[in-house]
Amino acid sequence: MSEYDAVIVGAGILGLATAYHIKRENPNDRILVIDKLNAAGQANTAKSACAFRCLFSSRTNYLLANSSIEFYRHVQKNLKVDLKLNFIGYLWLLCEREYEELNPVLKDVAQRGFSYKEYDKQELAEKLPIRTNLEEDEEAKIMGLENIYKGIFIPKAGIVDADCLVRFYEEEFLKMGGEIHYGVEAEKLMVEAREPLGIPGEPYFWQESRIAGVNTNKGMVKAKKTILAAGVWITKFLDELGIECYIKPKKRQIFPIEAKTPELERLLFVKSFSKEGCMPFTILPKFRILIRPFPTEHTFWIGYADDFPRAYKLEENPQPEKNFYEYGIYQILVKYFPQFKDRRPTAPWAGQYAINTLDGQPVIFEEN
Amino acid sequence: MSEYDAVIVGAGILGLATAYHIKRENPNDRILVIDKLNAAGQANTAKSACAFRCLFSSRTNYLLANSSIEFYRHVQKNLKVDLKLNFIGYLWLLCEREYEELNPVLKDVAQRGFSYKEYDKQELAEKLPIRTNLEEDEEAKIMGLENIYKGIFIPKAGIVDADCLVRFYEEEFLKMGGEIHYGVEAEKLMVEAREPLGIPGEPYFWQESRIAGVNTNKGMVKAKKTILAAGVWITKFLDELGIECYIKPKKRQIFPIEAKTPELERLLFVKSFSKEGCMPFTILPKFRILIRPFPTEHTFWIGYADDFPRAYKLEENPQPEKNFYEYGIYQILVKYFPQFKDRRPTAPWAGQYAINTLDGQPVIFEEN
Structure with a gap:
């Protein structure tokens, strides 16, 4: 040996x-x-x-993500290896409370030379288009959905082919x-x-x-x-030695929706955010449903990672659940983006996400 | 229902x-x-x-332990329910590094009205007796054992019948x-x-x-x-809902040794710590092996809780391991207390301990 x-x-x-x-x-x-x-x-x-982004509230994760992005760019541009890197940007849609919470983080990362754009709700409604005001909507009220107050756009972010x-x-x-x-x-x-x-x-x-x-x-x-x-499986190895790593598995389901209608086509190829002429990777407020555009496939991936009361469960081969889209994700998605009304996902899939439970970051936690 | x-x-x-x-x-x-x-x-x-004690480094645990002890005293004294409460005290035996670390904690709790006594190594050697200096001992050096520098005695602590x-x-x-x-x-x-x-x-x-x-x-x-x-089983319930509680199970084995020789008898009924005329609940330095006197049974319980590289493992009915005493605990015990030489445990048993991994406390953790 x-x-x-x-x-x-x-x-x-x-x-x-x-x-x-x-x-x-x-x-x-x-x-x-x-x-x-x-x-x-x-x-x-x-x-x-x-998807990749360089906005993280912790300094370590910011540095790690930022240098990774620089490296991807180097690989694609200088080494001429096509990673299908696409700087479509990240768009966080925030309700008022979330904006107040995120603001100090943004101010802080801006001082490290990080650039972002802020849009108010009128701009967002025109650019996307999106419904930002749900006040008259009784269903939305029952669901606890909130109005969109601001959008934060991060240019140094986008999609890649894993x-x-x-x-x-x-x-x-x-x-x-x-x-x-x-x-x-x-x-x-x-x-x-x-x-x-x-x-x-x-x-x-x-x-x-x-x-x-x-x-x-x-x-x-x-x-x-x-x-x-080994991602979500790391805990298994460390528990055997009495070492705590604060990692828990979260199931994440992704539901692809084809951009088959003119409204969805228009949303997918929105011109006004980046020179890529594509909708940014978008996060809805409060529950953080993600919309990952896939322009070359004329598709959106709609995703969500488990939260209370869904289990931390280590699954070898997690499967998507039809009801999770239908009664979970879909109900919220169409309130903000009515373009998705009656669209059904094709070939959904599920994976797992290793989050650390100390600060909820997917990458590295920082202790005080 | x-x-x-x-x-x-x-x-x-x-x-x-x-x-x-x-x-x-x-x-x-x-x-x-x-x-x-x-x-x-x-x-x-x-x-x-x-055993019970009121020394905890965190304020919450201190208050909880202290009020519990007051309550036990009330039950035994005023309600006349015999809990076999015995204020034999707690004795922490510390190497120099541990003493330096604990000192600020002691200063802090002393300000809350907590009383303790400090003994130097000469006093300890006379009172117990114990070997405090292992410098000449080659085996002890290989095992990484350290000299005892100070003893901290806590009077508001002792044993009870669970x-x-x-x-x-x-x-x-x-x-x-x-x-x-x-x-x-x-x-x-x-x-x-x-x-x-x-x-x-x-x-x-x-x-x-x-x-x-x-x-x-x-x-x-x-x-x-x-x-x-539900102690160590709590995690099982909370994982099912995606709630993290930072609790891990530790196996703890306890090995009873009968005080059958005059040397052990003398150690067990040491007079100089409390009016109970019994050895305090004692913690050895560095690895924190515990010695829990059981005066009414003429026995010592020698215990240790798992540490690296032993697993965090949820066991329904954990069993004691002969080698864990023989090659683990015993080797350290006899270096400080040669009185235990060649004594073998009778009817050992094992249990589990729910520790929180944030600050290692067995009771409640405090976030900053």
């Missing part, structure tokens, strides 16, 4: 990006990626909404001499005492010990560093 | 104490306690180390007209929309909803308030 410099559990987008960057910085290191599936990016990466990105990282990592073993399932992290004494059941709590690699269904992999990039 | 004012899941010490105090404050309320087992305090309450306490709460609660249903297993919390609309699968995320009681293996229990006092 030879020892790697690093083993990375998970060949999703985060695992492969990590592998690529470590290998690039340390060309002589032996880096191994393992994944239980038979190809890259087949688990939740394949089920993501494939599969293109995954393939780029995989190919480059392999070219540099990185190793990937597919069909290898990590079962448990290996822990060993720094100074083994040969006593039964070691390491004991009084022994200084370290994570020494991974036990897999194909044998042990020893490594100097073990990196978990 | 009638509705209770409150349903409490779990008839352990926390569930019954909660039931008792709510009922006392609200004599006309219908309060129900349910428990999957057939009597009170049979799960982890029965497996606790049955079963007596549980029976007191149970009897008084029943006398006031409280209800307890044993052999009823809570399966899931019930959630309902505040304004049900009769749509399939409600409540949806956009509906304002509330926890409306508990589904059990014997049917539904509706209640205005639902209180989880």
Whole structure:
């Protein structure tokens, strides 16, 4: 059993990006990626909404997202690898309360050189078009929906093709001499005492010990560093060692709607936000339903991530629920965008989202 | 199906104490306690180390512990219910680093009127006796054990009989007209929309909803308030609703050692700490092995709660492990207390401990 410099559990987008960057910085290191599936990016990466943005309230997440975007741009522009990168921007539609809450964050990130545009409700109604005032709507009142007060548009944001990105990282990592073993399932992290004494059941709590690699269904992999990039499955590995990572899985369902009517066509190819001539990735107020335009497919993806009272549940292969669209998402969507009235989704799918429960961020939490 | 004012899941010490105090404050309320087992305090309450102390670094935990102790004293002294309350005190044995860390906490709690005594290592060696200096010991060095620098003695602390306490709460609660249903297993919390609309699968995320009681293996229990006092099992209920409670289970094993030699007898009935004439509940440095004297049984309970690399694992009926004492606890214990050399535990047992992972406290965490 030879020892790697690093083993990375998970060949999703985060695992492969990590592998690529470590290998690039340390060309002589032996880096191994393992994944239980038979190809890259087949688990939740394949089920993501494939959008990116640089607005995060925490500094770490902002820096991480911003440098990732710069890197994607570099790959597409300088390395001539088509990631289907599309800077359509992000549009947060906010009710008054949300705007008051977000305002200090925006002021703060603006000082770091972050640029955004603010639209009032009249501008939004003209640009999109959208219904911003639901006051006369009895149903909307029962549902607790709120008027749209402002829109915040972030130009440095957009959509990408997760599969293109995954393939780029995989190919480059392999070219540099990185190793990937597919069909290898990590079962448990290996822990060993720094100074083994040969006593039964070691390491004991009084022994200084370290994570020494991974036990897999194909044998042990020893490594100097073990990196978990297994998304929602990370908790499973860490709970086994009594390490808390504050990660919980959220199910996210995505429902594609084809832009088959002139009204939806017009909404999809709205000209007034970016030079891409496409509707931005849009977040509705309060419940944060997302609308991810897919201009090349003439489709919108409508998505939502679980919230109370839906379970934190680790599912191997989560499935979309028809009623979740029909009585959940749809009811809210048509109040703001009546263009979607009576449109039914085609081929929906579901994935999982690893959120940390300390600040609700999907990426990295920051402790005070 | 009638509705209770409150349903409490779990008839352990926390569930019954909660039931008792709510009922006392609200004599006309219908309060129900349910428990999957057939009597009170049979799960982890029965497996606790049955000690109490009022030293906690957080203000909430301090107030909670302190008022509990006052209440126990009142029950034993004024209500003449024998809880086998014994103010033998708590003795924290600290290495230099731990003392430096604890010192500001002690200064802080002292300002709230909390009293404690500080002993230096010479005093400790004479009073107990204990080995405070392990510098010449090669094995101790390999194990990373540290010299004892100071001892902090807390008089307002000691031991109690958990079963007596549980029976007191149970009897008084029943006398006031409280209800307890044993052999009823809570399966899931019930959630309902505040304004049900009769749509399939409600409540949806956009509906304002509330926890409306508990589904059990014997049917539904509706209640205005639902209180989880299920210890390590709480997470299971909350995960199902997407609520994070930051609780993880830790296994704790307890190994009783009989005080059969004159040296152990002398240690157990040490006179110099409290008027009880008994060794205090003692915590060893660094790894925090606990020694809980049981003077009426002429026994010490030696205990330890899991730490890295032992799993966070929810066990229905955890069992003690022989090697955990032999190669884990014992090795450290005899370095400080050679009196325990070659003594073997009789009838060990294991339980679980619900710790919150934010500040490691067993009771309540405080957010900044």
